[in-house]
Amino acid sequence: MGFQFKYSVVWESVPILLVGVKLTLxxxxxxxxxxxxxxxxAGLGKTSKSRILNKIAGFYIESIRGTPLMVQVMFIYFxxxxxxNTRIPPLVAGAVSIALNSGAYIAEIVRGAIQSIDxxxxxxxxxxxLTRFQALLYVIWPQAFKRMIPPWGNQFIISLKDTSLLVVxxxxxxxxxxxxxxAVNFRAFEVWTSVALIYLxxxxxISKILIYT
Amino acid sequence: xxxxxxLHKSFGSLKVLKGIDLHIKPxxxxxxxxxSGSGKSTLLRCINRLEETTSGTIIVDGYDINDTSTNIxxxxxxxxxxFQQFNLFxxxxxxxxxxxGPVKVRKVSRTKAKKIGMExxxxxxxxxxxxxxxxxxxxxxxxxxxxxxxxxxxxxxxLFDEPTSALDPELVGEVLEVMKTLAxxxxxxxxxxxxxxxxxxxxxxxxxxxxxxxxxxxxxxTFFTHPQNERTKSFLKMVL
Numbered sequence: 001m002g003f004q005f006k007y008s009v010v011w012e013s014v015p016i017l018l019v020g021v022k023l024t025l026x027x028x029x030x031x032x033x034x035x036x037x038x039x040x041x042a043g044l045g046k047t048s049k050s051r052i053l054n055k056i057a058g059f060y061i062e063s064i065r066g067t068p069l070m071v072q073v074m075f076i077y078f079x080x081x082x083x084x085n086t087r088i089p090p091l092v093a094g095a096v097s098i099a100l101n102s103g104a105y106i107a108e109i110v111r112g113a114i115q116s117i118d119x120x121x122x123x124x125x126x127x128x129x130l131t132r133f134q135a136l137l138y139v140i141w142p143q144a145f146k147r148m149i150p151p152w153g154n155q156f157i158i159s160l161k162d163t164s165l166l167v168v169x170x171x172x173x174x175x176x177x178x179x180x181x182x183a184v185n186f187r188a189f190e191v192w193t194s195v196a197l198i199y200l201x202x203x204x205x206i207s208k209i210l211i212y213t
Numbered sequence: 214x215x216x217x218x219x220l221h222k223s224f225g226s227l228k229v230l231k232g233i234d235l236h237i238k239p240x241x242x243x244x245x246x247x248x249s250g251s252g253k254s255t256l257l258r259c260i261n262r263l264e265e266t267t268s269g270t271i272i273v274d275g276y277d278i279n280d281t282s283t284n285i286x287x288x289x290x291x292x293x294x295x296f297q298q299f300n301l302f303x304x305x306x307x308x309x310x311x312x313x314g315p316v317k318v319r320k321v322s323r324t325k326a327k328k329i330g331m332e333x334x335x336x337x338x339x340x341x342x343x344x345x346x347x348x349x350x351x352x353x354x355x356x357x358x359x360x361x362x363x364x365x366x367x368x369x370x371x372l373f374d375e376p377t378s379a380l381d382p383e384l385v386g387e388v389l390e391v392m393k394t395l396a397x398x399x400x401x402x403x404x405x406x407x408x409x410x411x412x413x414x415x416x417x418x419x420x421x422x423x424x425x426x427x428x429x430x431x432x433x434x435t436f437f438t439h440p441q442n443e444r445t446k447s448f449l450k451m452v453l
Contacts, residue, residue, distance in 0.1 A: 118298075118300075120296060120298055120300035121300060121302065123263050123294075123296070123300065124294075124296060124300035124301070124302070124359075124362075125302075126263065126286075126289060127261060127263065127289055127292075127293070127294035127363070128289070128290060128293075128313065128314035128318060128362065128363065128365075128366055129286045129287065129289045129290025129291075129314060129318035129366060130286070130313075130314075130317060130318060131286055134317055134318075138302075138313060138317060139302055142304045143302075143303065143304055146304075
């Protein structure tokens with residue numbers, strides 16, 4: 001007997017998977033929201049004249065970019081609580097991991113965008129008497145911000161997919177939900193196809209929105 | 214107004230300025246010419262500390278600009294700077310470019326800044342372009358907005374770093390016209406430029422720089438008709 005694709009499995013799975021989608025989106029939004037602030041701070045630190053800020057930002061960015069997200073998730077959920085003698089809810093650990101991880105990449109986006117603005121802009125700003133901070137705020141940032149939007153969208157898509165790694169700490173997001181359904185009905189092909197298509201719908205939507213910004 | 218004493222400036226091992234002494238009186242218009250790499254732009258940029266000096270002193274309006282007690286942002290607002298590449302803020306309208314300084318540095322109200330801004334745009338002949346963005350302006354218009362932006366802070370002196378070098382030939386005139394008016398109104402001006410006509414007509418003094426030193430300075434008339442130094446002579450022969 002050949003393999004038979006059962007559409008009924010898809011129709012039965014999708015409503016359950018959508019519950020996982022909710023969590024996937026929640027993790028992505030929260031992760032990126034805090035990642036944005038973290039990344040902006042680290043990105044500014046990297047462009048700052050202060051050596052200390054520079055070093056701190058550099059250490060953060062390099063250590064996150066240089067280690068796998070999976071290890072970071074494990075470290076935050078299993079490692080840290082052990083050392084601190086507490087427990088962290090999986091959802092919080094997941095959001096923190098996404099925030100820390102995306103923050104490092106967003107930092108590089110921010111740094112790159114700021115450094116891509118012509119030096120003459122800062123000089124013109126300073127020459128009318130603006131302080132360093134004012135020149136950054138009124139002259140550089142608005143121009144750099146525009147250039148950050150496309151790479152941010154890219155990071156949005158990456159982080160959204162990265163949440164699937166949180167299965168390892170038992171967060172019931174989309175991928176985990178798929179696994180759970182398969183554990184019951186053993187229809188791996190139909191369920192993974194559904195999961196993949198749902199991810200695709202989400203990422204393609206982001207791409208589409210980005211084109212219009 | 215501006216007193217420069219024994220100014221040296223090096224970029225790493227490259228010595229760009231090798232002992233510059235220069236006094237500029239209030240209301241004086243000084244034109245600096247010289248081959249590229251002679252240090253004339255660097256000299257100008259040292260005057261409002263866009264470049265840090267290596268040694269020597271620069272006094273602007275009585276303030277030693279390298280003294281830690283001097284508020285450099287204040288000094289910069291007192292010396293307007295006009296750049297070769299205009300450096301207008303592309304995300305702001307012409308008017309907003311001009312009002313940014315008054316609002317953020319001088320802390321005047323927006324309404325008042327707008328009034329100052331419109332007056333200045335009017336002065337450079339661009340009041341109808343107040344709401345245009347820089348990329349909707351021609352090079353000459355951009356440079357006139359840039360001049361208005363500097364004037365908005367009511368500076369005591371203006372520094373021009375090759376203000377017409379990036380312009381199409383037919384647009385040079387409109388910028389020089391604005392500068393001439395400024396000069397006749399008594400503005401202290403230091404102009405790095407190769408516009409010999411402007412230098413002859415407007416300048417009180419012409420300076421020739423080469424290899425990091427002032428080689429020759431004189432009234433424009435004598436400077437252009439009877440240059441003394443060999444290097445000045447050969448340079449002028451090439452450009453005139």
